[in-house]
Amino acid sequence: MGFVQLVENLIFPPKCANCGEILGIELTKKQIDALCKDCRAQLEAEKAIECQRCGLQMQFCRCMPRKMEKAQCAALLKLVLYRPSDDKMKIKPFIYSIKHSRNRASFRFVAEQMRGLLIPEMRAYSLAPADCVITYMPRSHKNKAQDGFDQGLEMAKELSLITGIALVRCFKRKIFSKQQRDLNRFERQLNMSSAYSLLDIEDAVKDKTVILVDDIVTTGSSMAACARLLYSAGAYSVLGVSIGITEKKQKNKAQKD
Ligand SMILES: [Zn+2]
Numbered sequence: 001m002g003f004v005q006l007v008e009n010l011i012f013p014p015k016c017a018n019c020g021e022i023l024g025i026e027l028t029k030k031q032i033d034a035l036c037k038d039c040r041a042q043l044e045a046e047k048a049i050e051c052q053r054c055g056l057q058m059q060f061c062r063c064m065p066r067k068m069e070k071a072q073c074a075a076l077l078k079l080v081l082y083r084p085s086d087d088k089m090k091i092k093p094f095i096y097s098i099k100h101s102r103n104r105a106s107f108r109f110v111a112e113q114m115r116g117l118l119i120p121e122m123r124a125y126s127l128a129p130a131d132c133v134i135t136y137m138p139r140s141h142k143n144k145a146q147d148g149f150d151q152g153l154e155m156a157k158e159l160s161l162i163t164g165i166a167l168v169r170c171f172k173r174k175i176f177s178k179q180q181r182d183l184n185r186f187e188r189q190l191n192m193s194s195a196y197s198l199l200d201i202e203d204a205v206k207d208k209t210v211i212l213v214d215d216i217v218t219t220g221s222s223m224a225a226c227a228r229l230l231y232s233a234g235a236y237s238v239l240g241v242s243i244g245i246t247e248k249k250q251k252n253k254a255q256k257d
């Protein structure tokens with residue numbers, strides 16, 4: 001840890017992004033942890049919860065929503081089953097903070113966790129970093145304006161840095177004249193599938209396995225829409241990587257994805 005960073009850490013002691021506890025500063029460590037020991041343990045426990053569909057622990061489960069299957073996604077890797085209304089889930093504040101506070105330590109931590117999911121997958125398919133590219137689905141302009149950053153981009157950047165896989169900005173978010181909540185379910189779905197358009201990426205994804213980074217996957221419609229665009233640009237395969245997948249919400253609630 002450099003002197004400037006040390007002084008900074010003494011004045012503004014880093015806190016656990018989940019419980020807020022002040023973290024001890026270890027001089028030997030290059031960077032500050034995002035979570036305290038207890039919250040890390042909570043996350044590990046969440047990663048070990050078994051998927052109801054395949055029976056594997058969430059960290060090994062490759063299940064994905066039907067929409068992503070239909071769009072020929074290879075798999076959806078995830079750390080946890082996100083249960084916003086379950087009090088037993090103790091790492092909700094951390095997941096919330098990823099969306100709403102720009103904390104590099106958190107993005108780096110999530111990227112490290114994602115790398116843990118990704119490396120065995122790449123090994124299984126004999127994929128080298130050069131065979132892959134990383135991309136993300138941009139947030140809506142409104143959400144981005146509210147928080148001042150795009151967590152998808154931040155996570156993708158860190159993942160690219162620690163894996164050596166190139167980051168390619170592939171999508172542009174369209175601006176809609178009508179609010180999503182003013183639309184019916186059918187219109188909303190149609191809207192989501194056309195919410196993204198491809199940027200001029202030339203041959204950047206051609207024959208590549210594209211790693212699509214997102215925080216929480218709900219219906220999978222955004223990932224499915226983006227996967228279709230990537231295949232249309234010549235991608236060999238599309239692999240989703242996320243913090244979590246969430247249970248289906250009540251019917252009349254607005255779909256968020
Ligand atoms: Zn904590």
Ligand SMILES: [Zn+2]
Nearest residue numbers: 051054061063
């Ligand atoms: Zn599963």
